[in-house]
Amino acid sequence: MKSPFAYAVLAGSLLCSTGIVASDHTEDYINTLTELGFPAPEDNELVHIPPTLEDLEQSDMHPELKRVIRRGHDLFTNTQQLRGENVFNNMNCSNCHLGEGRMPFSAPVWPAAVTLPGYRGKNDHVNNLEERIAGCFTYSMNGKPPAYGSDNMVAISAYHQWLAKGVKMYPEKPVYGRGFPxxxxxxQLSYANGKQLFNDNCAVCHGEDGQGLRVDGQTVFPAPWGDGSNNWGAGIVRLVTAAGFIKNNMPLGQPLSLTDQEAWNIAYYMNSQERPQDPRYTGDIEETLEKYGPTFHKHSLYGQTRKSDGKVLGDHSNTGEKDFLQPESVHPRTFE
Structure with missing residues (x-):
């Protein structure tokens, strides 16, 4: 039974540190996930239930460290407070990483804290945690990352590391619930069917025009496309990533309620819409595709012709609400 109530119990416990999040309640935690239809962990998978802010208050950590972790949590859940400085769209980190970055099958962020530094194919070099966070600001927030070592970057990093408390570095087991599987x-994928499914299941929150919902300057539901959304370099523009997110998490509170075909069709429709330019854009879409088409964009519709109107997706110089293309933080690294 895929019960919205069970999802609310899981999300509420992850958010509020009640019920099943305690380490001695791992079995209840797994049972709730499997009741929703998620697979049970394999014997060789690492299951980690991240600590909460309530756990933080009860810990014996230094008060100043607690304050910094709380600040990181605040930035993660209300990244819009950095709008115009580091964020140039309607996104918060927690719009994609649900449950304040704790929710399994919604790309929980704590694995980054124990698997980085590590090689990342997207930029073809070894990244540390700060650089990985910088990538989210650059692409998903269509923005400019906080400076490495700055107060805000340290706070966000500290929050990631707090969520990974108790997990050893470079775990040998695969992480249960990691990413957007x-x-x-x-x-076959259908644009028309995806549009209808979006209007039936998603538009009530995100709007038929895909511009989301903002109230009093705050994002309630994010924009899945357009100037207020992520740019063409964000991970969610890859169809496989979008389909995984939608299947496991949408509509909100009803995970796994869509069929596989429906999730893929919605992803196909959503990612057939325009958004700000990829910060790696060279000034020519064909040239950009020569560089990134065989890797990152082989899973996206960037540079492809939209059949509904013949538009070549991404063939523009629009950078959305920011007045720059690529922030200075995006650069190659050679370690030489």
Whole structure:
């Protein structure tokens, strides 16, 4: 039974540190996930229930460290407070990483704290935690990352590391619930069907025009496309990533309620819409595709012709609400 109530129990416990989040309640935690339809962990998978802010208050950590971790949590859940400085769209970190970054099958962020530094294919070099966070600001927030070592970057990093408390570095086991695991891609994807499904299931929150909902300058529901959304370099523009997120998390509070085909069709429709330019844009879409088409964009529709109107997606110089293309933090690293 895929009960919205069970999802609320899980989300509420992750958010509020009640019920099943205690380490001695791992079995209840797994049972709740499997009741929702998520797979049970394999014997060789690492299951970690991240600590909460309530756990933080009860810990014997230094008060100043607690304050910094709380600040990181605040920035993670209300990243819009950095709008115009580091964020140039309607996104918060927690819009994609649900449950304040704790929710399994919603790309929980704590694995980054124990697997980095590590190689990342997106930029073809070894990244540390701060650089990984900087990538989210650059692409998902269509913005400019806080400076490495700055107060805000340290706070966000500290929050990631707090969530990973108790997990050893470079775990040998695969992490249960990591990322946005996607169902197998169907043979055919339908733009028209995806549009109808979006209007039926998603528009009530995100709007038929995909611009989301903001109230009094605060994001209530994010924009899945347009100037207020992520740019063409964000991970969610890859169909496989979007389908995984939608299948496991949408509509909000009803995970796994869509069929695999429906999730993929919505992802196909959503990612067939325009958004700000990829910060790695060279000034020519064909040249950009030569560089990133075989890797990152082989899973996106960037540079492809939209069949509904013949538009070449991403063939523009629009940078959305910011007045720059690529922040200075995006650079190659050679370690030489």
């Amino acid at each position: 996607a169902p197998e891609r169907p043979e």
